[in-house]
Amino acid sequence: MSAAALPLAVMPKAKPRSAALPEMATAVMILNEGCEVEFANESARALFAGVELLGCGLNALLTICDVKGGADFLDAVTDYPLLTQGRLALCDGRYVDAILKPLSTGGYVLTFDDVTAYVRDAALAHKDALTGLHNRASFQDRLKEMLARAKRTGSEVAVLCLDLDRFKAVNDTLGHPVGDTLLRKVAERLQSALREGDVVARLGGDEFAVLQADAVQPQAAETLAARLVDLLGRTYLVDGHMLNIGTSVGVAVSPTDGSDMDELMKRADLALYRAKSDGRGTFRFFEADMDARMKARRSLELDLRRALALKEFTLAYQPQIDLATNAVTGFEALIRWEHPERGMVQPADFIPLTEEIGIITPIGEWVLRTACKEAAGWSKPVSIAVNLSPVQFRSPKLVEIVMSALARSGLEPSRLELEITEGALLANTESVLATLTTLRALGVRISMDDFGTGYSSLSYLRKFPFDKIKIDRSFVSGMVDNEDCGAIVRAVASLGASLGIKTTAEGVETTEQLAAIQAEGCGEVQGFLTGRPMPAAMAAALLSDSSTL
Template sequence: MPNTTRTTSSPSSSRSSVALTRASLFKFLWLLVGVFFLASYLLVYLANDLDRTEEAESAFYTRKAVQSLEKSLLSTVKDYAFWGDTYRQLHTQVDIDWAYVRQNVGPTLFTDFGFEGMFVVNDSNRTVYAVVKGELKPVDASQWLKQSTGAILERARAGAEAEIPTSAFINIGGVPALVVAAAITPGTDPTVLRDGRVPSVLIFVDILEPAKLEALGQDYGVDDLRVATPDELYDPSVFSLGENGSAGTLHWSPPEPGQRLLGLGLPLVGFAALLVCLMTWVILRRTTASAQALDASYASLQHSQMALAISEARFRDVVEASSDWVWEIDADWRFIYLSERFEDVTGLSRDLWIGAAMDDLLRTELGTVSQWLSIPSRRPNISVQCRYVDTKGQERITRVSARKMAGGGFRGTATDVTEEVEARRRIEFLSQHDALTGLPNRTRLQEFLDGKLKASPTVEHPLVMLSLDLDRFKPVNDLLGHAAGDFVLNEVSNRLAECIRHGDLVARIGGDEFVLILTDLRSQEEVETLCRRLIESVERPIQIDEQQVFVSTSIGIAMAPNDASEASELLRYADIALYESKSSGRNTWRFYAGDMNAKIIERRRLERDLRFAIKHNELRLHFQPRFRIADGQMVGAEALVRWQHPERGLIAPDTFISIAEETGLIISLSNWVIETACHHAVLWPEHLFVSVNLSPSEFKRGNLIQRVQTALHDSGIDPARVELEITESVMLEDATGALEVMHRLKRLGVRIAMDDFGTGYSSLSYLRTFPFDGLKIDRSFLNRLAESDDDKSIIQAIVGLGQALSLTVTAEGIETAEHLNLLKAVACDEGQGYFLSRPLDNEAFSTLVGARTVAGTDSKV
């Protein structure tokens, strides 16, 4: 019989299997312990990172808050210092009456802007005018600031020619303060001549008291912004003011979301670790029993062969599981090995490329891969980006790393980084371009403009800047949605780009605002030709689905070096010219002129004065009587607001109503008019009503219903004696919303009339749909009666229309007996105008009402 050998497992081999199993499980357990420890560490790290992120974000907003405050104060001192009137009244001479009594540069700086200190230092560095907390004081600026003002005076005068103000943070009695200063110059006022002396300096001081700091922090979402105590100076949540914190240090309380995360996460990790330990103990018992049944034949395997097989398998698994592909080349730069991942990543065949030259597949930016590998001083841990073409013909980018092999040749890995490179390029592109239109953004515009200005443009070869703003764009967004608005912006961007030459720039700087930088236009005629072409291009209809959209553009023009030689000034002047273009009727262009800046300063001053007027009872109401045409009986009066300006006298509403609408003051102004009109009218005879005009913007904001209801309640007037006049632009902008508001007003009991009927669309559907009680014929039809028979027919038609719809028809602008006779002939209901009565102040109107009451209600017009 052949000799056979039987192998059995011994107790010792069984015990070694058990020991190995236990050791593996314990290793696994320690691995789990390490995983839980790592998880706990990462949780703590994440929590701390969240807190650090919040700390960094709050520090960022604190810095933005301080910078915004500083920028606002610099702009304010610049408006006052570079003003011809300031130069005449505070530098050439010191006129206390002009500055303080008339409040041009006086107590309003404390009440409206919060400046605790305001000083004027003359050319001899002597304080010649000082206002402290709104009161005129004979105090020296250095004495009040408790430190020398020499440095800030020197900086302010250094910026006199360029009209650049300066600022500094200082410490006044332990409280930080922001000091801004500017040399007093005539600005752009051509009527003021410099006297040759060293300019005086205007200084504003804003003391950052606790209440101001807290309010500043709340505006930017920073909690508990305050001056740091000595114990808080080394906290991370601090911001130094002045050089090395000489003016003080700000401290705030950042949110701590990480601590809340730790409170929830750590108990969960501990519970999971306990559960895993319990499961490991159960598995250990079962695997120990299974290990004792292993066959002892494993002991006869050669440990060296087993280790080699395991090592080879591990290497193969690692290589094929990696996202990289592994390569080897011989001394002739030919592939001798490519991992299986080569085909998955590149789509190329391994069999075709093994034996082929590496340089035929990959190439670097600076040459071949073999040249890179041959560099004597090349460090082994340095990689290089290479390019190759895949099977689809697309260029791919891979990062190659290599090490020299002992027997010659190289071995290394290749990682596909195409998406990474494209993402980086995309990020770089978006940092300088608008994400919606692809046009350069404000950052790229600034770089381009700086580069062109460094080339020093001349009068013969100027640099031209066009600032464009789309007209009629907002209704597109409101009516058709933001998707349609985005489509319009893209189409306009393409049209603008088609109108310029190579080397010029079109940038979108926000919303519907664009800027064009042009270099090859040498005359005003060429600029105007381009502007005309731009407007015509933008005005072409834009097709969105089955609807055509029309927009237009207004253009402001500034040129270097004629207007300015600095980018910021050129942008500002182009914006000023754009504003002038819009004020001139839109859909046109304007070149910058020096008086435009003066107009804006004057408008800002008028706005500031209007704010003061509303708060300090400078408004007046006049009442224009309205009469019944048939018998001449007075039926009511229209309330007309006037402004009694302390310097300019009585100002008509045409001057300031538009400013009130643009700045948001219309709500407080209208409140005053409605309340005052109701309080006066409640004292009139009960058969008289009062009519008040409403602005279209009041239908969009300001809680109109509640404001009217409050005025009616506070005055006690019968709502039926109050008439509200609105224009049809209210219905054009938001017909649905306007209808709802008007129905709610009617439920209060007031009357509603359509004002200026006949000057707009005057749609019959408005009169039928909206709850009007009357309509007013615009004065323009009566003014042209002598010139046009058509206007007579129109008046007769409007009266007939009103009677058919049971509306009271009122004619405005009755200035002659002919006007009155015509209106009687067509049976117009009511009328008002200078022929019947001019607008009267309250006292004169009350006298007229009393006189007519004494004379009897049958008095004729």
């Protein structure tokens, strides 16, 4: 017979609902009017193990157990007796949400729900997974809180934005695992340099930021920025590698530089940009003219993108002269930009920006294709030299682009000379040498530009047989008055002769410099004295003229 068919008289007697309290997973306590514990279920006793709960006052219980947030909870009981709730942190690291409600029969019921997992998940959502620092969202929340408090108290808040210098080279050459370990070490150093109450965050990549409050500004921020530049610039040991990076720091202080979060961050970024422009490994405070400069930079950036789209760039060709025969042996292709309103913009004023904003590669490809096309129509088979930026040289499509330019123009590969600076050779030696070898296999000639200004000149001359060394103009200009410059030019010319490598002296502008260059044994010169950069038509006409220069 089913239970539903049993006569009412023989149905099992139901237990009072209060009997279920001991079995509940939620910790439950019943308190009398004086907030003393009269009942605690098993979950409550487990939560506060080691404490005799019955008869214990709520105040004493929270104090004995060193519960953080307990004082605020007790204050709320007085202020809001009909319903009190709050989050408490237990001494063993657990978190509970406590709710106190009055009972109709007198006294209170107090429940505790364990929310440790939720709290920790929420905390992780505000932490950078790699370094354990605050992430961008958490940083912004803290900055808003600090600015609101500073507005009430009249205090100041400093924001320091940091970029690591030369970090990308570590990632590119040694791999991301080494880069990640380095970032963790940077985070440790940052934390070691801060006071209690300061906030440090990783905003993404190799970008970090620090908040500094309750300090005398700008002195405190200046001291901290200098400490960070020094500390992060010291050598790191990572997986057997001795690594030297560094940092650039931009500082903005509220309320002087703004009281709004976005405005303050923007101005700290402007100061950071100035620090990087001034040579990196330093710090700069925001200054009023930085905003105007950044607007000018953005305007130039827009004009550059427009110039690329509208084909506003042109090429000029500077002749290279053989000192033995006084004949033109080739030309170097030099980019020119005549802006409709700015007039002629010097390459030094826009080439670095094209590298920053990522358009140097399409511009460089245009230069290569145009130079090959022009040179293919010249009456004499002289060489055409084209500069490659480090960004272009790292492109996996470089060899393909060179092959395409040669094929489309019909230029003999042996007439194309690619000039690379020592800066392009510093990273990833094996990949660099593989690219150079492939280009050489095409029949293209390779020249090292600005020789003597980098770090690894001699080692690369040993590893790869360059066709030409171009002596930097800084040595040429100093030859007449500086014996050291003359000695360097002499040594390079002698080295080239020993290795069978042609040497070209750049930037020859006076007859005295030319005489000194000839005396030191250089085979070729290039400069205003022997030929200024000229349009393609003039270069073609110069070659058609049978006379020598």
